[in-house]
Amino acid sequence: MAQPQQIVATADMMRAGYPVRPSRAVRTGAAGGLAPALATWILTASLWGIPGGSAAAEQPTIPAPGDPTLSLECRVPGAQLYTVAQLGAVKAALAENRPLKILAIGGSAAPGASASYPAKLEAALEHALPKVDVTIDHRGLPGEIASGAAERLRTMVAEAEPDLVVWQVGTHDAIARVDVDAFASALAEAVGWIRSHEIDVVLVDPIYTASMAADVDYNRIVEAVRTVATQQGVPLVRRYEALHYLSSRTDKGEGHMLGRQFRLNDLGLRCMAEHVALTIATSLMRTETPKEPKAAPAQPPLTEPQRAPG
Amino acid sequence: MRDPNAIDFWRGFALITIFINHIPGNTFERYTFSQYGISDAAELFVFLAGWSIGIATRGRDGNPEPPGRSVVRLLARTVEVYRAQLTVMLLALAIIAGAALLLDNPLILEWHNAGGFFADPIQSVCGMALLTYQLGYFNILPLYVLLIGIAPVFVLVGRVSLLAALALSVGVYLASLIFGWNLPSWPGEGDWFFDPFCWQLLLVLGFVLQGWNLRSDILRRWARRLFPMGVVIVLLGILLAVTEIRPDPMLVPEPRLLFTFEKTYLTPARLLHFLGVLLAFAPLYRVLAPRIGRIVGYLTQMGRNSLAVFSMGSILSLIGQLVRFQTGGGVLIDMLVAGSGLVGLGFTAWFVEWRSRSRSSRPRT
Numbered sequence: 032m033a034q035p036q037q038i039v040a041t042a043d044m045m046r047a048g049y050p051v052r053p054s055r056a057v058r059t060g061a062a063g064g065l066a067p068a069l070a071t072w073i074l075t076a077s078l079w080g081i082p083g084g085s086a087a088a089e090q091p092t093i094p095a096p097g098d099p100t101l102s103l104e105c106r107v108p109g110a111q112l113y114t115v116a117q118l119g120a121v122k123a124a125l126a127e128n129r130p131l132k133i134l135a136i137g138g139s140a141a142p143g144a145s146a147s148y149p150a151k152l153e154a155a156l157e158h159a160l161p162k163v164d165v166t167i168d169h170r171g172l173p174g175e176i177a178s179g180a181a182e183r184l185r186t187m188v189a190e191a192e193p194d195l196v197v198w199q200v201g202t203h204d205a206i207a208r209v210d211v212d213a214f215a216s217a218l219a220e221a222v223g224w225i226r227s228h229e230i231d232v233v234l235v236d237p238i239y240t241a242s243m244a245a246d247v248d249y250n251r252i253v254e255a256v257r258t259v260a261t262q263q264g265v266p267l268v269r270r271y272e273a274l275h276y277l278s279s280r281t282d283k284g285e286g287h288m289l290g291r292q293f294r295l296n297d298l299g300l301r302c303m304a305e306h307v308a309l310t311i312a313t314s315l316m317r318t319e320t321p322k323e324p325k326a327a328p329a330q331p332p333l334t335e336p337q338r339a340p341g
Numbered sequence: 342m343r344d345p346n347a348i349d350f351w352r353g354f355a356l357i358t359i360f361i362n363h364i365p366g367n368t369f370e371r372y373t374f375s376q377y378g379i380s381d382a383a384e385l386f387v388f389l390a391g392w393s394i395g396i397a398t399r400g401r402d403g404n405p406e407p408p409g410r411s412v413v414r415l416l417a418r419t420v421e422v423y424r425a426q427l428t429v430m431l432l433a434l435a436i437i438a439g440a441a442l443l444l445d446n447p448l449i450l451e452w453h454n455a456g457g458f459f460a461d462p463i464q465s466v467c468g469m470a471l472l473t474y475q476l477g478y479f480n481i482l483p484l485y486v487l488l489i490g491i492a493p494v495f496v497l498v499g500r501v502s503l504l505a506a507l508a509l510s511v512g513v514y515l516a517s518l519i520f521g522w523n524l525p526s527w528p529g530e531g532d533w534f535f536d537p538f539c540w541q542l543l544l545v546l547g548f549v550l551q552g553w554n555l556r557s558d559i560l561r562r563w564a565r566r567l568f569p570m571g572v573v574i575v576l577l578g579i580l581l582a583v584t585e586i587r588p589d590p591m592l593v594p595e596p597r598l599l600f601t602f603e604k605t606y607l608t609p610a611r612l613l614h615f616l617g618v619l620l621a622f623a624p625l626y627r628v629l630a631p632r633i634g635r636i637v638g639y640l641t642q643m644g645r646n647s648l649a650v651f652s653m654g655s656i657l658s659l660i661g662q663l664v665r666f667q668t669g670g671g672v673l674i675d676m677l678v679a680g681s682g683l684v685g686l687g688f689t690a691w692f693v694e695w696r697s698r699s700r701s702s703r704p705r706t
Contacts, residue, residue: 147461149530170531171454173477175365179604182587186603189590190521202451203477207366207662208670228591242446248669289442296447300460 100309105302107273113310114260114267115317120231122318124194130164131156134191136172136184137199137235151304152197159312168193175204177213181221188225196225197307199235199270205252215255222263232265233310238299239274240292266314268306274299342645342694345637347626348396349644352389356643356650358382360682363478363658367665368675378578379602380615383481386647387540388615390485391492391547395555398496403555408500412493419490423472425652426482430469432656433479434458440663449663453477457529464528473527475534479655484535487524488544491537495545503549510545513538518598518606532605539607543615567620574617642690653689657682 101107124131133156135149149169156165168191174180180203188196204214225232236256243249253271260267278295343349358373359382375381398411405411434455441449450456453476458465468474472483499506516522517538524533553560581587593600602610630637643650661678668674 168530171457171477171526171529173454173480173534178365178370182602183605185590186601186605189597189601202448203453204366206448206452206666208665209366224589238448238451240446240448242444243448290445292445293447296450 101302101305104298105277105305107276107306109313111272111276112269112306113313114257114269115310115314116260116264116266117318118195118231118233118266118311118314119318120194120229121311121315125160125163125315130166131160131195132191132193133165133167133195133197134188134193135167135169135197136187137170137202148300148303152307155304155308156311159308160315173203175207175209175214176200176221177204177209177217181217184221185224188228188230193230195231195233195311197233197235197311199237199303201237201252201256205237205249208248209252211248211251211255214252215259218255219259219263222259222265226263226265232263233268233307233314234260234265235268235303235307236271238296239271239278240296241278242292244275266310268310270299270303270306273302273306277302343641345630345641347623347630348389348392349641350626350630350637351385352393352644352647353640353642353650354644355382355385355389356647356654356686357640357683359386359481359651360654360658360686361679363655364661364665364675364678364682366670367661367679368672369679374618377582378575378614378618379581380578380611380618381604383535383604384543384607384611384615385618386481386651387484387488387543388547388619389644390488390647391544391549392551393547394489394492394496394544395548395551399555405500408497411496415489415493415496419486422482422486422489422648425648426472426486427469429482429652429655430476430479433476433659436656436659436663444667449666452659452662453479454529461528468527471527473525473533474529475526477534478658480534482651482655483533484537484540487537488541491541492544492548495541495548499548499552503552506545507549510542510549514542514607518608519596521596521598523605534605536606539605542612543607564620564623568624571617571620571622574614575621578614578617639687642694643686646690646693649693650686650689654682654686657685 121131133152135152147169149167153165153167157163170187172180172184172187174183176184184198200218201214222232222234234256236253237249257267257269274295277298278291358375361367361369361373362375362382364370370376373382394415397414399405406414433453437449437452437455438459441447450459455476458469458474465474472486475483495506495510498509517536522538523536524538526532550560587602588600590597590601590603598606598608600610601608604611661682664678665674
């Protein structure tokens with residue numbers, strides 16, 4: 032039953048020009064019996080209107096602008112979008128066929144009240160993980176991680192008892208000009224604490240915007256989020272990098288009355304849910320089956336972290 | 342105008358502490374007492390608000406005023422605080438939006454979760470009027486509105502029996518800790534940063550203790566007797582804060598909120614620590630007052646005009662954060678920000694009193 036699905040998914044991914052080392056993904060997938068996760072690639076691809084198996088995709092006339100499972104305006108090459116790592120707790124929840132509980136922390140809703148970030152994330156994940164019921168608890172976390180907010184996070188996590196925490200982190204500390212080392216150690220401690228309770232974490236680093244590109248402290252905060260993600264072995268949505276990529280693309284069409292940076296910011300908010308969902312789905316594909324000892328040291332991330340420009 | 346007194350002094354002290362703590366990351370933050378204990382200035386502020394209600398609802402002779410008048414008085418105060426909250430929120434959002442436009446930096450829109458407002462103004466503006474939409478660091482006034490709004494219940498019960506008022510309050514407090522009651526945030530998920538069901542206890546405690554303090558000497562005698570215990574609690578608080586030892590909310594037994602140090606719920610540990618701070622520091626005013634007359638004058642003037650000073654403090658601390666952000670911070674900037682803030686707050690208090698003086702001395706047109 033699972034076998035044909037895998038083959039179809041693989042073929043489809045190849046045809047769609049899946050850029051992130053497909054052979055490796057398939058191998059891991061086959062070993063782990065990851066039929067549902069792989070099948071989602073077809074689903075996500077078709078739902079997001081990606082031409083699967085068309086002649087145009089087989090012989091692309093233009094270089095692939097990014098991961099084809101993303102909607103057109105959000106496409107960013109995988110290497111610039113995420114760093115994947117194991118998601119053992121999510122995997123276990125899926126294996127037990129129970130609803131996936133996610134605690135989404137930080138960040139505002141996307142522009143337009145109709146499709147907020149948590150609603151979009153839920154939709155995107157339920158596309159990516161069919162037959163899985165995803166429930167999302169979205170909380171703002173005011174304050175700085177380096178002073179107080181990490182404490183509040185613990186209580187939130189204890190209240191929600193999620194399988195996965197998706198954490199947009201760093202913005203408040205960057206704005207408050209918190210000492211980077213204090214931020215990094217507080218974040219590492221908080222992530223370590225969450226993981227010590229068998230809960231997965233996906234980190235999302237701060238946004239890219241032109242006026243911050245040359246800001247040394249800001250870049251160090253972004254860097255610190257990456258370092259912590261790598262050290263703690265958790266997936267990272269590289270929002271800074273992704274938005275930087277999107278900003279460099281020629282933006283035709285839609286303008287923004289407040290200027291280019293605000294347009295980019297809106298785009299970033301719109302794409303957040305897709306980017307997070309893709310990072311989770313990709314990480315899941317690389318996650319070995321549960322029941323392995325959880326104490327095993329975290330795998331190093333499979334893609335090399337890249338430095339922020341500037 | 343009241344003469345300088347301990348209540349106004351400590352209130353002014355709490356206002357200054359809150360102002361400094363609301364400029365996160367600044368150099369002086371680490372010199373505030375909030376960094377050296379489990380509870381902080383918010384507890385002090387709410388407790389003193391309760392104590393002041395006790396004073397305000399009694400005549401000069403200490404006898405309670407007619408209940409109807411107390412209810413109307415508290416209602417008027419609720420309206421006043423509500424109006425302040427709306428004004429402060431509007432100004433804060435305008436400052437954030439203005440800074441984002443001026444500096445061409447949409448990152449600023451995310452300040453204190455203000456992004457939710459700009460992304461979804463239709464729901465957020467309703468939430469703002471309902472007090473369910475709150476910005477980070479701008480969440481004490483909504484609590485204050487609610488607490489003064491429900492204060493008449495406790496004041497009226499207190500007319501019959503202060504003990505009954507306290508028992509009612511403790512009952513609500515314990516129930517909300519056990520069942521996790523809180524008011525929801527909206528739009529957006531989550532709850533209020535300051536859980537009113539829990540924090541009402543401090544207000545009522547202030548009100549009840551003020552009554553007992555007036556009635557007999559027993560409270561003061563016990564406070565003197567328990568002074569050493571207060572000192573021990575304060576020292577223990579310093580030790581826990583410095584070593585960052587705290588209970589793991591995932592490991593404590595149910596109901597968890599009885600055991601954690603969570604600010605939102607004013608958990609028993611915080612309450613106990615606050616009472617210890619109260620016991621240890623309450624006698625200090627009498628020692629300090631004759632020695633630091635100027636500072637006492639400055640702080641008590643703020644304490645007398647706490648709503649105006651608090652509101653202005655929220656705005657000034659936000660501006661201070663923006664200045665720190667744009668300049669990159671540093672000790673010099675921090676000195677400038679904190680210094681001008683302290684002068685600004687002092688001026689605010691002076692201005693409010695000057696205005697009411699000049700109003701009352703001149704016939705209204």
